[in-house]
Amino acid sequence: MxxxxxxxxxxxxxxxxxxxxxxxxxxxxxxxxxxxxxxxxxxxxxxxxxxxxxxxxxxxxxxxxxxxxxxxxxxxxxxxxxxxxxxxxxxxxxxxxxxxxxxxxxxxxxxxxxxxxxxxxxxxxxxxxxxxxxxxxxMPQYLLRKRVNTQPPTLSDVRRARSDFRVSLTSMMIRWVQLCDFPCAVTSVVGDKIEWGFTSPGFKRIGAYVVRRGERVSSRQACSFLAADRSAAVYREGDGWSVAERWLELERHNLEVHENYVVVPSTRQMLVFLTADEDEAAADSNWE
Ligand SMILES: [Zn+2]
Structure with a gap:
């Protein structure tokens, strides 16, 4: 098909x-x-x-x-x-x-x-x-969309919504990204590789459609977070900064992204919630 x-x-x-x-x-x-x-x-x-x-x-x-x-x-x-x-x-x-x-x-x-x-x-x-x-x-759009698009997302917004809708953090993060007009993305890391991920309509607008599936994590701060406990057997969280091209295939360079890390022990994966500044994403930069 x-x-x-x-x-x-x-x-x-x-x-x-x-x-x-x-x-x-x-x-x-x-x-x-x-x-x-x-x-x-x-x-x-x-x-x-x-x-x-x-x-x-x-x-x-x-x-x-x-x-x-x-x-x-x-x-x-x-x-x-x-x-x-x-x-x-x-x-x-x-x-x-x-x-x-x-x-x-x-x-x-x-x-x-x-x-x-x-x-x-x-x-x-x-x-x-x-x-x-x-x-x-x-997580129907008619109950969630407004909430997703009121202001640029943070991990705590996603977490609150997850608890109100009584779904897993992974499900809510994916749904949030699907509905979000601000530039954000979710990726899952297993071992030290990006396993899957999605970008929001807000990211797609600037050409970021594809997550670097199968590639090794290259963000320095994400790497050191991973290195602190490679077993992924215990829940933990952290955050850091890098540039979007480390996670997504993107024409433009040096778009700064905030990274939120959450280790999910039941699936032995690390979720990474990425957000970029809307104005910065919209600005046309040609640094290639
Ligand atoms: Zn079935």
Whole structure:
């Protein structure tokens, strides 16, 4: 499938998630996916249990109803609210399989020729669609966009939003960057390499689309933060400064960026939240 079509499908999935949040009537954070389950009445039942390492979530078709199974083992971890954000996200992801028409038809056995079993199970497009649905459902633009675009972002804004929306810091950081008109970006570092990342519409406007995936971290302050504990087994934070081109592919040079580092022990990664000054980013500099 071509890239454009794939992006369109993912965007549609996120929009459907938002539409569901709106239809169920959430006008304040957090969006509770269990309330969405209940709003479906008998057509959808949810059952949580400690399924250990078997799976995080699963949706089954039982003729008269769908059964949504979710693993509660992560509720043993520290969290606010009734479930750990990982559990809530799983339920929202499974709701994606329920509400996305192709997915539902596949489960009902009438998926049609374009949905082979392998497509559904291994192509991670279906999985990513369900993730995008979950993102749209839990962090709909109509509840979050204003907050994201009132002033240039700081890590504490993202952290506050994360706690209001009861999602993981990683999910909120990604969503924040997707919606942000100010220049900001998020990257994930595993070991000493940049694993993935996204830039905001505010960064894209000045030509910064692509994160230096697969490259070694070259910001001096980020390197010394990493060197302080390479295990990534303990939560810690820090910050520093460098230039955007160390993280992003960018024509122009010497655009200063502020770096916030957060070590996420559960995934052994370091998140880097990058922000640049809007005026400086907008200024046309030709220092090449
Ligand atoms: Zn799934």
């Amino acid at each position: 071509n890239w454009k079509l794939e992006q369109a499908k993912l965007r549609k999935a996120a929009e459907l998630g938002e539409a569901v949040a709106k239809a169920v009537g959430f006008d304040l954070a957090p969006v509770d996916p269990f309330a969405v389950v209940h709003s479906e009445g008998r057509r959808l039942q949810a059952l949580g249990d400690n399924f250990r390492d078997a799976f995080d979530g699963r949706l089954e078709y039982h003729g008269a109803y769908f059964l949504l199974l979710y693993n509660t083992k992560y509720d043993g971890w520290d969290h606010e609210g009734s479930h750990h954000p990982k559990v809530t996200f799983t339920v929202a992801h499974e709701l994606g399989h329920y509400f996305l028409e192709d997915h539902r038809h596949y489960l009902m056995g009438g998926g049609g020729p374009h949905w082979s079993q392998t497509d559904f199970e291994s192509s991670n497009l279906a999985e990513r669609e369900a993730d995008f649905f979950a993102t749209g459902l839990l």
